Amino acid sequence: MTEHDGCRDRPVSEPSCSTILKHLLESPKDFKVTVVTRTDSTATFPSNPKVTVKKGSYTDGPFLQEAFKDQDVVIFALHFMAQSAQIGMIDEAAKAGVKWIVPNEYAGDGMNKAMAEGVPVFVPKKQAREHIDELSKTHEGLAWIGVATNPFFEPKFLIKSSKIFGIDAESHTATIYPDGGAFNSSTMDRIGLAVTRMLSLPISDHSNSRASLQHYANNFLYVSSFCVTQKQILQTLQKAKGESEADWKVSEDKTIKQWVQECQEGLKAGNMQAGWGLTMCYYMGEGMGGNYQEKAEQDHKVLGLQEEDFEEAVKRALSA
Incomplete structure:
Protein backbone atom coordinates (compact mmCIF):
# COMPACT_ATOMS: atom_id res chain seq x y z
CA MET A 1 0.00 0.00 0.00
CA THR A 2 1.36 3.38 -1.00
CA GLU A 3 1.02 6.10 1.59
CA HIS A 4 1.92 9.72 1.14
CA ASP A 5 1.23 12.63 3.48
CA GLY A 6 -1.33 10.54 5.36
CA CYS A 7 -3.39 10.17 2.19
CA ARG A 8 -4.51 6.91 0.57
CA ASP A 9 -6.36 6.40 -2.70
CA ARG A 10 -9.51 4.26 -2.61
CA PRO A 11 -11.66 3.29 -5.62
CA VAL A 12 -15.29 2.48 -4.88
CA SER A 13 -17.00 0.43 -7.57
CA GLU A 14 -20.67 1.33 -7.01
CA PRO A 15 -22.61 3.75 -4.79
CA SER A 16 -24.88 1.09 -3.26
CA CYS A 17 -22.91 1.43 -0.04
CA SER A 18 -22.94 5.23 -0.14
CA THR A 19 -22.15 5.61 3.55
CA ILE A 20 -18.66 4.21 2.92
CA LEU A 21 -18.05 7.03 0.44
CA LYS A 22 -19.58 9.55 2.87
CA HIS A 23 -17.29 8.57 5.73
CA LEU A 24 -14.19 8.31 3.53
CA LEU A 25 -14.75 11.91 2.46
CA GLU A 26 -15.37 13.05 6.05
CA SER A 27 -12.32 11.25 7.43
CA PRO A 28 -9.41 13.34 8.77
CA LYS A 29 -7.13 10.95 6.85
CA ASP A 30 -7.96 12.92 3.69
CA PHE A 31 -8.68 9.92 1.48
CA LYS A 32 -8.79 10.39 -2.27
CA VAL A 33 -11.51 8.29 -3.86
CA THR A 34 -12.01 7.08 -7.41
CA VAL A 35 -15.56 5.93 -8.09
CA VAL A 36 -15.82 3.32 -10.83
CA THR A 37 -19.31 3.01 -12.28
CA ARG A 38 -21.04 1.80 -15.44
CA THR A 39 -21.28 4.05 -18.48
CA ASP A 40 -25.08 3.94 -18.40
CA SER A 41 -25.35 4.51 -14.64
CA THR A 42 -27.57 7.39 -13.53
CA ALA A 43 -26.06 7.42 -10.04
CA THR A 44 -24.84 10.76 -8.74
CA PHE A 45 -21.79 11.36 -6.56
CA PRO A 46 -20.60 14.23 -4.35
CA SER A 47 -19.00 17.17 -6.08
CA ASN A 48 -15.76 17.05 -4.15
CA PRO A 49 -12.12 17.58 -5.16
CA LYS A 50 -11.31 14.30 -3.38
CA VAL A 51 -13.62 12.34 -5.72
CA THR A 52 -12.84 11.23 -9.27
CA VAL A 53 -15.60 9.44 -11.19
CA LYS A 54 -14.66 7.07 -13.99
CA LYS A 55 -17.37 5.52 -16.15
CA GLY A 56 -16.90 2.45 -18.28
CA SER A 57 -17.73 -1.22 -18.67
CA TYR A 58 -17.14 -3.66 -15.83
CA THR A 59 -15.82 -6.10 -18.45
CA ASP A 60 -13.40 -3.65 -20.10
CA GLY A 61 -9.97 -4.80 -18.91
CA PRO A 62 -7.91 -1.78 -20.08
CA PHE A 63 -10.47 0.65 -18.60
CA LEU A 64 -10.45 -1.12 -15.24
CA GLN A 65 -6.66 -1.40 -15.09
CA GLU A 66 -6.35 2.32 -15.74
CA ALA A 67 -8.98 3.08 -13.09
CA PHE A 68 -7.27 0.84 -10.53
CA LYS A 69 -3.73 2.03 -11.32
CA ASP A 70 -1.86 3.49 -8.31
CA GLN A 71 -4.73 2.66 -5.95
CA ASP A 72 -4.11 1.12 -2.55
CA VAL A 73 -7.52 -0.46 -2.01
CA VAL A 74 -10.47 -1.48 -4.16
CA ILE A 75 -13.77 -1.51 -2.27
CA PHE A 76 -16.54 -3.46 -4.00
CA ALA A 77 -20.09 -2.36 -3.23
CA LEU A 78 -21.82 -3.89 -6.23
CA HIS A 79 -25.55 -4.20 -6.71
CA PHE A 80 -26.74 -7.81 -6.46
CA MET A 81 -27.41 -7.94 -10.22
CA ALA A 82 -23.83 -6.85 -11.00
CA GLN A 83 -21.99 -9.27 -8.72
CA SER A 84 -21.18 -11.64 -11.57
CA ALA A 85 -18.67 -9.06 -12.83
CA GLN A 86 -16.67 -9.10 -9.59
CA ILE A 87 -14.24 -11.94 -10.38
CA GLY A 88 -13.12 -10.31 -13.63
CA MET A 89 -12.77 -6.94 -11.92
CA ILE A 90 -10.67 -8.53 -9.19
CA ASP A 91 -8.37 -9.90 -11.90
CA GLU A 92 -7.88 -6.42 -13.33
CA ALA A 93 -7.25 -4.95 -9.89
CA ALA A 94 -4.52 -7.52 -9.29
CA LYS A 95 -2.95 -6.76 -12.68
CA ALA A 96 -2.97 -3.06 -11.78
CA GLY A 97 -0.96 -3.78 -8.65
CA VAL A 98 -3.68 -3.26 -6.02
CA LYS A 99 -2.71 -4.87 -2.72
CA TRP A 100 -5.95 -4.69 -0.73
CA ILE A 101 -9.39 -5.76 -1.93
CA VAL A 102 -12.61 -5.40 0.05
CA PRO A 103 -14.91 -7.79 -1.86
CA ASN A 104 -18.69 -7.68 -2.04
CA GLU A 105 -19.59 -9.13 1.36
CA TYR A 106 -21.80 -7.00 3.67
CA ALA A 107 -23.58 -10.10 4.98
CA GLY A 108 -22.88 -12.80 7.56
CA ASP A 109 -19.72 -14.22 9.08
CA GLY A 110 -17.90 -15.77 6.14
CA MET A 111 -15.54 -17.52 8.54
CA ASN A 112 -18.42 -19.53 9.99
CA LYS A 113 -18.27 -22.76 8.00
CA ALA A 114 -21.85 -23.87 8.70
CA MET A 115 -23.26 -20.54 7.57
CA ALA A 116 -20.97 -20.23 4.54
CA GLU A 117 -21.95 -23.69 3.32
CA GLY A 118 -25.61 -23.58 4.33
CA VAL A 119 -26.59 -20.32 2.64
CA PRO A 120 -26.49 -20.39 -1.20
CA VAL A 121 -26.14 -16.60 -1.58
CA PHE A 122 -22.87 -16.79 0.34
CA VAL A 123 -21.30 -19.12 -2.23
CA PRO A 124 -20.16 -16.38 -4.68
CA LYS A 125 -18.76 -14.41 -1.76
CA LYS A 126 -16.61 -17.35 -0.72
CA GLN A 127 -15.56 -17.89 -4.35
CA ALA A 128 -14.37 -14.29 -4.60
CA ARG A 129 -12.22 -14.65 -1.48
CA GLU A 130 -10.78 -17.94 -2.71
CA HIS A 131 -10.04 -16.32 -6.08
CA ILE A 132 -8.06 -13.57 -4.37
CA ASP A 133 -6.19 -16.21 -2.35
CA GLU A 134 -5.23 -17.93 -5.61
CA LEU A 135 -4.17 -14.65 -7.25
CA SER A 136 -1.96 -13.84 -4.26
CA LYS A 137 0.30 -16.74 -5.27
CA THR A 138 1.39 -14.74 -8.33
CA HIS A 139 0.66 -11.21 -7.07
CA GLU A 140 2.76 -10.74 -3.95
CA GLY A 141 1.08 -8.93 -1.08
CA LEU A 142 -2.47 -9.16 -2.46
CA ALA A 143 -5.04 -9.69 0.31
CA TRP A 144 -8.78 -9.44 0.89
CA ILE A 145 -10.70 -7.96 3.81
CA GLY A 146 -14.25 -9.21 4.35
CA VAL A 147 -16.88 -7.05 6.01
CA ALA A 148 -19.46 -8.91 8.11
CA THR A 149 -22.58 -6.85 8.81
CA ASN A 150 -25.46 -9.36 9.16
CA PRO A 151 -28.87 -7.93 8.12
CA PHE A 152 -29.05 -4.17 7.66
CA PHE A 153 -31.15 -2.33 10.24
CA GLU A 154 -32.74 0.45 8.22
CA SER A 186 -25.90 -3.09 11.41
CA THR A 187 -27.09 0.31 10.26
CA MET A 188 -25.68 1.53 6.96
CA ASP A 189 -24.00 4.47 8.68
CA ARG A 190 -22.21 2.16 11.11
CA ILE A 191 -20.92 0.09 8.17
CA GLY A 192 -19.49 3.14 6.42
CA LEU A 193 -17.83 4.44 9.59
CA ALA A 194 -16.38 1.05 10.55
CA VAL A 195 -14.90 0.42 7.10
CA THR A 196 -13.38 3.91 7.01
CA ARG A 197 -11.81 3.60 10.46
CA MET A 198 -10.47 0.16 9.62
CA LEU A 199 -8.83 1.52 6.45
CA SER A 200 -7.36 4.35 8.54
CA LEU A 201 -5.32 1.90 10.63
CA PRO A 202 -1.56 1.58 10.05
CA ILE A 203 -0.43 -1.38 8.00
CA SER A 204 1.28 -2.86 11.05
CA ASP A 205 1.37 -2.09 14.77
CA HIS A 206 3.92 -3.94 16.86
CA SER A 207 2.31 -2.86 20.13
CA ASN A 208 -1.18 -4.08 19.15
CA SER A 209 -1.33 -6.31 16.09
CA ARG A 210 -5.13 -6.14 16.00
CA ALA A 211 -4.97 -2.37 15.49
CA SER A 212 -3.49 -2.77 12.02
CA LEU A 213 -4.50 -3.66 8.47
CA GLN A 214 -2.29 -6.74 8.67
CA HIS A 215 -4.68 -8.21 11.24
CA TYR A 216 -7.53 -7.91 8.73
CA ALA A 217 -5.56 -9.36 5.81
CA ASN A 218 -7.54 -12.41 4.60
CA ASN A 219 -9.79 -11.93 7.61
CA PHE A 220 -13.08 -10.28 8.50
CA LEU A 221 -14.03 -6.96 10.01
CA TYR A 222 -17.07 -7.57 12.24
CA VAL A 223 -19.49 -4.65 12.15
CA SER A 224 -22.51 -4.36 14.42
CA SER A 225 -24.85 -1.67 15.66
Whole structure:
Protein backbone atom coordinates (compact mmCIF):
# COMPACT_ATOMS: atom_id res chain seq x y z
CA MET A 1 0.00 0.00 0.00
CA THR A 2 1.36 3.38 -1.00
CA GLU A 3 1.02 6.10 1.59
CA HIS A 4 1.92 9.72 1.14
CA ASP A 5 1.23 12.63 3.48
CA GLY A 6 -1.33 10.54 5.36
CA CYS A 7 -3.39 10.17 2.19
CA ARG A 8 -4.51 6.91 0.57
CA ASP A 9 -6.36 6.40 -2.70
CA ARG A 10 -9.51 4.26 -2.61
CA PRO A 11 -11.66 3.29 -5.62
CA VAL A 12 -15.29 2.48 -4.88
CA SER A 13 -17.00 0.43 -7.57
CA GLU A 14 -20.67 1.33 -7.01
CA PRO A 15 -22.61 3.75 -4.79
CA SER A 16 -24.88 1.09 -3.26
CA CYS A 17 -22.91 1.43 -0.04
CA SER A 18 -22.94 5.23 -0.14
CA THR A 19 -22.15 5.61 3.55
CA ILE A 20 -18.66 4.21 2.92
CA LEU A 21 -18.05 7.03 0.44
CA LYS A 22 -19.58 9.55 2.87
CA HIS A 23 -17.29 8.57 5.73
CA LEU A 24 -14.19 8.31 3.53
CA LEU A 25 -14.75 11.91 2.46
CA GLU A 26 -15.37 13.05 6.05
CA SER A 27 -12.32 11.25 7.43
CA PRO A 28 -9.41 13.34 8.77
CA LYS A 29 -7.13 10.95 6.85
CA ASP A 30 -7.96 12.92 3.69
CA PHE A 31 -8.68 9.92 1.48
CA LYS A 32 -8.79 10.39 -2.27
CA VAL A 33 -11.51 8.29 -3.86
CA THR A 34 -12.01 7.08 -7.41
CA VAL A 35 -15.56 5.93 -8.09
CA VAL A 36 -15.82 3.32 -10.83
CA THR A 37 -19.31 3.01 -12.28
CA ARG A 38 -21.04 1.80 -15.44
CA THR A 39 -21.28 4.05 -18.48
CA ASP A 40 -25.08 3.94 -18.40
CA SER A 41 -25.35 4.51 -14.64
CA THR A 42 -27.57 7.39 -13.53
CA ALA A 43 -26.06 7.42 -10.04
CA THR A 44 -24.84 10.76 -8.74
CA PHE A 45 -21.79 11.36 -6.56
CA PRO A 46 -20.60 14.23 -4.35
CA SER A 47 -19.00 17.17 -6.08
CA ASN A 48 -15.76 17.05 -4.15
CA PRO A 49 -12.12 17.58 -5.16
CA LYS A 50 -11.31 14.30 -3.38
CA VAL A 51 -13.62 12.34 -5.72
CA THR A 52 -12.84 11.23 -9.27
CA VAL A 53 -15.60 9.44 -11.19
CA LYS A 54 -14.66 7.07 -13.99
CA LYS A 55 -17.37 5.52 -16.15
CA GLY A 56 -16.90 2.45 -18.28
CA SER A 57 -17.73 -1.22 -18.67
CA TYR A 58 -17.14 -3.66 -15.83
CA THR A 59 -15.82 -6.10 -18.45
CA ASP A 60 -13.40 -3.65 -20.10
CA GLY A 61 -9.97 -4.80 -18.91
CA PRO A 62 -7.91 -1.78 -20.08
CA PHE A 63 -10.47 0.65 -18.60
CA LEU A 64 -10.45 -1.12 -15.24
CA GLN A 65 -6.66 -1.40 -15.09
CA GLU A 66 -6.35 2.32 -15.74
CA ALA A 67 -8.98 3.08 -13.09
CA PHE A 68 -7.27 0.84 -10.53
CA LYS A 69 -3.73 2.03 -11.32
CA ASP A 70 -1.86 3.49 -8.31
CA GLN A 71 -4.73 2.66 -5.95
CA ASP A 72 -4.11 1.12 -2.55
CA VAL A 73 -7.52 -0.46 -2.01
CA VAL A 74 -10.47 -1.48 -4.16
CA ILE A 75 -13.77 -1.51 -2.27
CA PHE A 76 -16.54 -3.46 -4.00
CA ALA A 77 -20.09 -2.36 -3.23
CA LEU A 78 -21.82 -3.89 -6.23
CA HIS A 79 -25.55 -4.20 -6.71
CA PHE A 80 -26.74 -7.81 -6.46
CA MET A 81 -27.41 -7.94 -10.22
CA ALA A 82 -23.83 -6.85 -11.00
CA GLN A 83 -21.99 -9.27 -8.72
CA SER A 84 -21.18 -11.64 -11.57
CA ALA A 85 -18.67 -9.06 -12.83
CA GLN A 86 -16.67 -9.10 -9.59
CA ILE A 87 -14.24 -11.94 -10.38
CA GLY A 88 -13.12 -10.31 -13.63
CA MET A 89 -12.77 -6.94 -11.92
CA ILE A 90 -10.67 -8.53 -9.19
CA ASP A 91 -8.37 -9.90 -11.90
CA GLU A 92 -7.88 -6.42 -13.33
CA ALA A 93 -7.25 -4.95 -9.89
CA ALA A 94 -4.52 -7.52 -9.29
CA LYS A 95 -2.95 -6.76 -12.68
CA ALA A 96 -2.97 -3.06 -11.78
CA GLY A 97 -0.96 -3.78 -8.65
CA VAL A 98 -3.68 -3.26 -6.02
CA LYS A 99 -2.71 -4.87 -2.72
CA TRP A 100 -5.95 -4.69 -0.73
CA ILE A 101 -9.39 -5.76 -1.93
CA VAL A 102 -12.61 -5.40 0.05
CA PRO A 103 -14.91 -7.79 -1.86
CA ASN A 104 -18.69 -7.68 -2.04
CA GLU A 105 -19.59 -9.13 1.36
CA TYR A 106 -21.80 -7.00 3.67
CA ALA A 107 -23.58 -10.10 4.98
CA GLY A 108 -22.88 -12.80 7.56
CA ASP A 109 -19.72 -14.22 9.08
CA GLY A 110 -17.90 -15.77 6.14
CA MET A 111 -15.54 -17.52 8.54
CA ASN A 112 -18.42 -19.53 9.99
CA LYS A 113 -18.27 -22.76 8.00
CA ALA A 114 -21.85 -23.87 8.70
CA MET A 115 -23.26 -20.54 7.57
CA ALA A 116 -20.97 -20.23 4.54
CA GLU A 117 -21.95 -23.69 3.32
CA GLY A 118 -25.61 -23.58 4.33
CA VAL A 119 -26.59 -20.32 2.64
CA PRO A 120 -26.49 -20.39 -1.20
CA VAL A 121 -26.14 -16.60 -1.58
CA PHE A 122 -22.87 -16.79 0.34
CA VAL A 123 -21.30 -19.12 -2.23
CA PRO A 124 -20.16 -16.38 -4.68
CA LYS A 125 -18.76 -14.41 -1.76
CA LYS A 126 -16.61 -17.35 -0.72
CA GLN A 127 -15.56 -17.89 -4.35
CA ALA A 128 -14.37 -14.29 -4.60
CA ARG A 129 -12.22 -14.65 -1.48
CA GLU A 130 -10.78 -17.94 -2.71
CA HIS A 131 -10.04 -16.32 -6.08
CA ILE A 132 -8.06 -13.57 -4.37
CA ASP A 133 -6.19 -16.21 -2.35
CA GLU A 134 -5.23 -17.93 -5.61
CA LEU A 135 -4.17 -14.65 -7.25
CA SER A 136 -1.96 -13.84 -4.26
CA LYS A 137 0.30 -16.74 -5.27
CA THR A 138 1.39 -14.74 -8.33
CA HIS A 139 0.66 -11.21 -7.07
CA GLU A 140 2.76 -10.74 -3.95
CA GLY A 141 1.08 -8.93 -1.08
CA LEU A 142 -2.47 -9.16 -2.46
CA ALA A 143 -5.04 -9.69 0.31
CA TRP A 144 -8.78 -9.44 0.89
CA ILE A 145 -10.70 -7.96 3.81
CA GLY A 146 -14.25 -9.21 4.35
CA VAL A 147 -16.88 -7.05 6.01
CA ALA A 148 -19.46 -8.91 8.11
CA THR A 149 -22.58 -6.85 8.81
CA ASN A 150 -25.46 -9.36 9.16
CA PRO A 151 -28.87 -7.93 8.12
CA PHE A 152 -29.05 -4.17 7.66
CA PHE A 153 -31.15 -2.33 10.24
CA GLU A 154 -32.74 0.45 8.22
CA PRO A 155 -36.26 1.95 7.96
CA LYS A 156 -37.25 -0.02 4.87
CA PHE A 157 -36.18 -3.27 6.53
CA LEU A 158 -37.90 -2.57 9.84
CA ILE A 159 -41.13 -1.06 8.54
CA LYS A 160 -41.74 -1.94 4.90
CA SER A 161 -39.91 -5.26 4.84
CA SER A 162 -40.03 -6.13 8.52
CA LYS A 163 -41.17 -9.65 7.70
CA ILE A 164 -37.48 -10.53 7.31
CA PHE A 165 -37.36 -10.40 11.11
CA GLY A 166 -40.61 -12.35 11.37
CA ILE A 167 -42.42 -9.13 12.28
CA ASP A 168 -45.07 -7.42 10.12
CA ALA A 169 -45.47 -3.88 11.44
CA GLU A 170 -48.31 -3.08 9.04
CA SER A 171 -50.59 -6.02 9.89
CA HIS A 172 -49.47 -6.15 13.54
CA THR A 173 -48.55 -9.82 13.33
CA ALA A 174 -45.34 -11.55 14.32
CA THR A 175 -43.83 -15.02 14.26
CA ILE A 176 -41.38 -15.49 17.11
CA TYR A 177 -39.20 -18.57 16.66
CA PRO A 178 -38.60 -20.40 19.96
CA ASP A 179 -35.26 -21.72 18.71
CA GLY A 180 -34.09 -18.27 17.67
CA GLY A 181 -31.36 -16.38 19.46
CA ALA A 182 -29.61 -13.03 19.65
CA PHE A 183 -28.09 -11.84 16.37
CA ASN A 184 -26.06 -8.86 15.22
CA SER A 185 -27.47 -6.22 12.90
CA SER A 186 -25.90 -3.09 11.41
CA THR A 187 -27.09 0.31 10.26
CA MET A 188 -25.68 1.53 6.96
CA ASP A 189 -24.00 4.47 8.68
CA ARG A 190 -22.21 2.16 11.11
CA ILE A 191 -20.92 0.09 8.17
CA GLY A 192 -19.49 3.14 6.42
CA LEU A 193 -17.83 4.44 9.59
CA ALA A 194 -16.38 1.05 10.55
CA VAL A 195 -14.90 0.42 7.10
CA THR A 196 -13.38 3.91 7.01
CA ARG A 197 -11.81 3.60 10.46
CA MET A 198 -10.47 0.16 9.62
CA LEU A 199 -8.83 1.52 6.45
CA SER A 200 -7.36 4.35 8.54
CA LEU A 201 -5.32 1.90 10.63
CA PRO A 202 -1.56 1.58 10.05
CA ILE A 203 -0.43 -1.38 8.00
CA SER A 204 1.28 -2.86 11.05
CA ASP A 205 1.37 -2.09 14.77
CA HIS A 206 3.92 -3.94 16.86
CA SER A 207 2.31 -2.86 20.13
CA ASN A 208 -1.18 -4.08 19.15
CA SER A 209 -1.33 -6.31 16.09
CA ARG A 210 -5.13 -6.14 16.00
CA ALA A 211 -4.97 -2.37 15.49
CA SER A 212 -3.49 -2.77 12.02
CA LEU A 213 -4.50 -3.66 8.47
CA GLN A 214 -2.29 -6.74 8.67
CA HIS A 215 -4.68 -8.21 11.24
CA TYR A 216 -7.53 -7.91 8.73
CA ALA A 217 -5.56 -9.36 5.81
CA ASN A 218 -7.54 -12.41 4.60
CA ASN A 219 -9.79 -11.93 7.61
CA PHE A 220 -13.08 -10.28 8.50
CA LEU A 221 -14.03 -6.96 10.01
CA TYR A 222 -17.07 -7.57 12.24
CA VAL A 223 -19.49 -4.65 12.15
CA SER A 224 -22.51 -4.36 14.42
CA SER A 225 -24.85 -1.67 15.66
CA PHE A 226 -26.52 -3.94 18.21
CA CYS A 227 -27.09 -7.58 19.11
CA VAL A 228 -30.81 -8.26 19.60
CA THR A 229 -33.47 -10.94 19.61
CA GLN A 230 -36.78 -11.01 17.76
CA LYS A 231 -38.62 -10.31 21.00
CA GLN A 232 -36.47 -7.25 21.68
CA ILE A 233 -37.25 -5.89 18.21
CA LEU A 234 -40.97 -6.49 18.69
CA GLN A 235 -41.11 -5.04 22.20
CA THR A 236 -39.09 -1.96 21.23
CA LEU A 237 -41.26 -1.42 18.17
CA GLN A 238 -44.41 -1.68 20.27
CA LYS A 239 -43.03 0.76 22.85
CA ALA A 240 -41.99 3.29 20.20
CA LYS A 241 -45.46 3.17 18.62
CA GLY A 242 -47.26 3.35 21.96
CA GLU A 243 -48.80 -0.09 21.45
CA SER A 244 -49.27 -3.06 23.74
CA GLU A 245 -49.05 -6.81 23.28
CA ALA A 246 -52.84 -6.86 22.95
CA ASP A 247 -52.55 -4.84 19.72
CA TRP A 248 -50.53 -7.62 18.08
CA LYS A 249 -51.14 -11.21 17.06
CA VAL A 250 -48.00 -13.13 17.95
CA SER A 251 -47.36 -16.78 17.11
CA GLU A 252 -44.60 -18.97 18.54
CA ASP A 253 -45.70 -22.22 16.89
CA LYS A 254 -43.09 -22.34 14.14
CA THR A 255 -39.38 -23.10 14.56
CA ILE A 256 -36.29 -21.96 12.70
CA LYS A 257 -35.65 -25.62 11.90
CA GLN A 258 -39.02 -25.84 10.14
CA TRP A 259 -38.36 -22.58 8.29
CA VAL A 260 -35.00 -23.90 7.08
CA GLN A 261 -36.71 -26.98 5.64
CA GLU A 262 -39.37 -24.85 3.93
CA CYS A 263 -36.71 -22.59 2.38
CA GLN A 264 -34.62 -25.52 1.17
CA GLU A 265 -37.68 -27.03 -0.47
CA GLY A 266 -38.53 -23.65 -1.99
CA LEU A 267 -35.05 -23.36 -3.50
CA LYS A 268 -35.36 -26.80 -5.04
CA ALA A 269 -38.64 -25.66 -6.63
CA GLY A 270 -36.92 -22.59 -8.08
CA ASN A 271 -38.18 -20.01 -5.59
CA MET A 272 -35.27 -17.59 -5.27
CA GLN A 273 -36.99 -15.68 -2.45
CA ALA A 274 -36.47 -18.79 -0.35
CA GLY A 275 -32.74 -18.05 -0.50
CA TRP A 276 -33.27 -14.80 1.41
CA GLY A 277 -35.43 -16.63 3.94
CA LEU A 278 -32.71 -19.23 4.44
CA THR A 279 -30.20 -16.44 5.03
CA MET A 280 -32.42 -15.02 7.79
CA CYS A 281 -32.72 -18.48 9.34
CA TYR A 282 -28.96 -18.60 9.80
CA TYR A 283 -28.88 -15.04 11.10
CA MET A 284 -31.60 -15.56 13.71
CA GLY A 285 -31.25 -19.24 14.62
CA GLU A 286 -29.59 -19.96 17.95
CA GLY A 287 -26.04 -21.21 17.36
CA MET A 288 -26.26 -20.92 13.56
CA GLY A 289 -23.67 -18.15 13.14
CA GLY A 290 -25.69 -14.95 13.44
CA ASN A 291 -24.21 -13.96 16.80
CA TYR A 292 -20.63 -12.70 16.39
CA GLN A 293 -20.89 -10.19 19.24
CA GLU A 294 -17.57 -11.13 20.84
CA LYS A 295 -15.68 -10.56 17.58
CA ALA A 296 -17.53 -7.29 16.95
CA GLU A 297 -16.69 -5.99 20.43
CA GLN A 298 -13.00 -6.65 19.84
CA ASP A 299 -13.06 -4.82 16.50
CA HIS A 300 -15.11 -1.95 17.87
CA LYS A 301 -12.62 -1.45 20.69
CA VAL A 302 -9.82 -1.04 18.14
CA LEU A 303 -11.93 1.30 15.99
CA GLY A 304 -13.31 3.38 18.85
CA LEU A 305 -16.93 2.42 18.20
CA GLN A 306 -19.71 2.03 20.76
CA GLU A 307 -22.89 0.00 20.47
CA GLU A 308 -25.68 2.16 19.09
CA ASP A 309 -28.87 2.95 20.98
CA PHE A 310 -31.40 0.40 19.75
CA GLU A 311 -34.49 2.30 20.91
CA GLU A 312 -33.30 5.44 19.16
CA ALA A 313 -32.63 3.46 15.97
CA VAL A 314 -36.19 2.11 16.02
CA LYS A 315 -37.59 5.61 16.56
CA ARG A 316 -35.56 6.92 13.62
CA ALA A 317 -36.86 4.10 11.46
CA LEU A 318 -40.45 4.90 12.38
CA SER A 319 -40.05 8.61 11.64
CA ALA A 320 -38.17 8.15 8.36
